[in-house]
Amino acid sequence: MGQQTTKKRIMDVAEQLFATRGVSGTSIRNITSRAKVNLAAVHYHFGSKESVLEAVVSRRLVPLTAERSALLDEYERQSKGEAVELPKIIEALVGPALRLSRSSEKGGEYFMRLLGRLVMEPDAKIQRILTDHFRLSLEKFKPPLEKALPHLKPADFFWRVHFLVGAMVHTMADSERIQIVSDGICNPDDTEGTVKRLVSFISAGMEADT
Amino acid sequence: MGQQTTKKRIMDVAEQLFATRGVSGTSIRNITSRAKVNLAAVHYHFGSKESVLEAVVSRRLVPLTAERSALLDEYERQSKGEAVELPKIIEALVGPALRLSRSSEKGGEYFMRLLGRLVMEPDAKIQRILTDHFRLSLEKFKPPLEKALPHLKPADFFWRVHFLVGAMVHTMADSERIQIVSDGICNPDDTEGTVKRLVSFISAGMEADT
DNA sequence: AATTAATTTAAACAAACGTTTGATTTCATG
DNA sequence: CATGAAATCAAACGTTTGTTTAAATTAATT
Numbered sequence: 001m002g003q004q005t006t007k008k009r010i011m012d013v014a015e016q017l018f019a020t021r022g023v024s025g026t027s028i029r030n031i032t033s034r035a036k037v038n039l040a041a042v043h044y045h046f047g048s049k050e051s052v053l054e055a056v057v058s059r060r061l062v063p064l065t066a067e068r069s070a071l072l073d074e075y076e077r078q079s080k081g082e083a084v085e086l087p088k089i090i091e092a093l094v095g096p097a098l099r100l101s102r103s104s105e106k107g108g109e110y111f112m113r114l115l116g117r118l119v120m121e122p123d124a125k126i127q128r129i130l131t132d133h134f135r136l137s138l139e140k141f142k143p144p145l146e147k148a149l150p151h152l153k154p155a156d157f158f159w160r161v162h163f164l165v166g167a168m169v170h171t172m173a174d175s176e177r178i179q180i181v182s183d184g185i186c187n188p189d190d191t192e193g194t195v196k197r198l199v200s201f202i203s204a205g206m207e208a209d210t
Numbered sequence: 211m212g213q214q215t216t217k218k219r220i221m222d223v224a225e226q227l228f229a230t231r232g233v234s235g236t237s238i239r240n241i242t243s244r245a246k247v248n249l250a251a252v253h254y255h256f257g258s259k260e261s262v263l264e265a266v267v268s269r270r271l272v273p274l275t276a277e278r279s280a281l282l283d284e285y286e287r288q289s290k291g292e293a294v295e296l297p298k299i300i301e302a303l304v305g306p307a308l309r310l311s312r313s314s315e316k317g318g319e320y321f322m323r324l325l326g327r328l329v330m331e332p333d334a335k336i337q338r339i340l341t342d343h344f345r346l347s348l349e350k351f352k353p354p355l356e357k358a359l360p361h362l363k364p365a366d367f368f369w370r371v372h373f374l375v376g377a378m379v380h381t382m383a384d385s386e387r388i389q390i391v392s393d394g395i396c397n398p399d400d401t402e403g404t405v406k407r408l409v410s411f412i413s414a415g416m417e418a419d420t
Numbered sequence: 421a422a423t424t425a426a427t428t429t430a431a432a433c434a435a436a437c438g439t440t441t442g443a444t445t446t447c448a449t450g
Numbered sequence: 451c452a453t454g455a456a457a458t459c460a461a462a463c464g465t466t467t468g469t470t471t472a473a474a475t476t477a478a479t480t
Contacts, residue, residue, distance in 0.1 A: 252438095
């Protein structure tokens with residue numbers, strides 16, 4: 001053991017600290033002391049601070065992209081040649097991410113907050129990491145989306161995908177504000193309720209008259 | 211002179227660096243060297259790094275909130291007692307912010323990117339600053355929004371405002387990604403086109419069937 | 421049990437961090 | 451032109467930063 005445990009402990013703590021204090025706001029010493037691991041372990045196992053970030057992101061984003069893809073495949077199978085209904089497509093895109101962000105396995109919550117931060121990061125390296133993952137989902141979802149929205153001009157299509165991403169990322173990354181702003185009326189722990197609401201909001205927005 | 215110029219130069223540079231590198235990713239030395247100002251000037255004029263952030267945020271957010279409010283007032287005057295149409299309300303909320311984020315006076319662009327970052331920041335002090343400003347807009351816009359959406363239950367109402375904020379913040383903060391993702395098809399410099407698209411997306415989302 | 425490889429460890433490195441200090445320069449007012 | 455306040459300055463403070471090194475320990479292989 002050792003190997004497995006140390007590496008995972010570093011990633012778990014890094015995920016949490018990157019999410020709550022930001023990447024540059026988190027020092028390697030913050031990570032190693034909380035993970036109860038030697039300071040040099042980070043460089044031994046990852047090589048650099050940035051490589052830790054890359055590992056943390058890929059660990060969750062790879063399975064997430066796969067899950068989205070599989071869910072869309074299933075919906076396409078169910079529709080038997082017919083175009084998949086728009087809400088189904090949106091649900092395949094939004095559902096897995098939102099469920100991860102609310103998973104009882106705490107990592108998901110921190111990860112999605114981290115992702116919300118990283119999306120706003122102009123740093124070229126970070127953007128390349130995110131774009132590489134995002135492009136996979138976009139390529140997969142673009143054809144069925146276009147089929148479900150045949151009347152949309154290309155520019156309108158991309159703009160609405162942009163708005164979609166904004167609503168999605170904000171909802172996943174920031175589960176506390178809605179509770180504060182709504183004075184406790186909204187419960188972000190009701191994952192399936194949130195998915196339904198988000199899917200209906202986005203679907204209606206995507207289908208709006210131009 | 212001196213006073214005015216130095217203080218403004220610090221705020222302008224801080225706004226840009228906070229936006230592009232993050233708050234904790236920006237050192238006071240980064241700011242002062244680029245602003246061509248002595249290192250101690252920051253503490254002389256502001257007292258601390260955090261106070262610089264607070265000044266930078268308030269400088270833009272106070273007039274922005276006022277402009278939103280004035281625009282809504284005008285739309286309410288125009289509708290002469292009738293409920294203001296939903297797209298008008300959304301336009302009063304979204305338009306001024308988006309125009310600021312695309313203003314040729316470069317500051318707006320950086321500021322909105324900074325705002326996008328700060329929204330994702332869990333730090334309590336930063337959240338308090340933002341919430342204080344945001345609450346003013348929410349209190350102003352809540353009554354006409356509820357009047358335009360009388361069928362919405364409170365929980366649905368707040369959730370949709372949450373989605374609205376996500377789409378809006380993401381659009382204002384991240385004007386480069388849409389260009390990359392759309393392969394240049396979408397032009398974020400077409401401010402009024404973007405406002406129209408965003409207003410119609412959000413309006414449709416807010417009015418979706420539950 | 422001996423040997424090699426894989427980890428972990430404490431210690432050190434220069435560089436950069438936010439903040440403070442006290443002297444010096446610039447400015448407006450008399 | 452002198453006086454007092456406001457602003458700028460270079461220098462230094464104790465910490466903390468990411469990274470490296472070489473020795474010590476643990477694990478796996480022969």
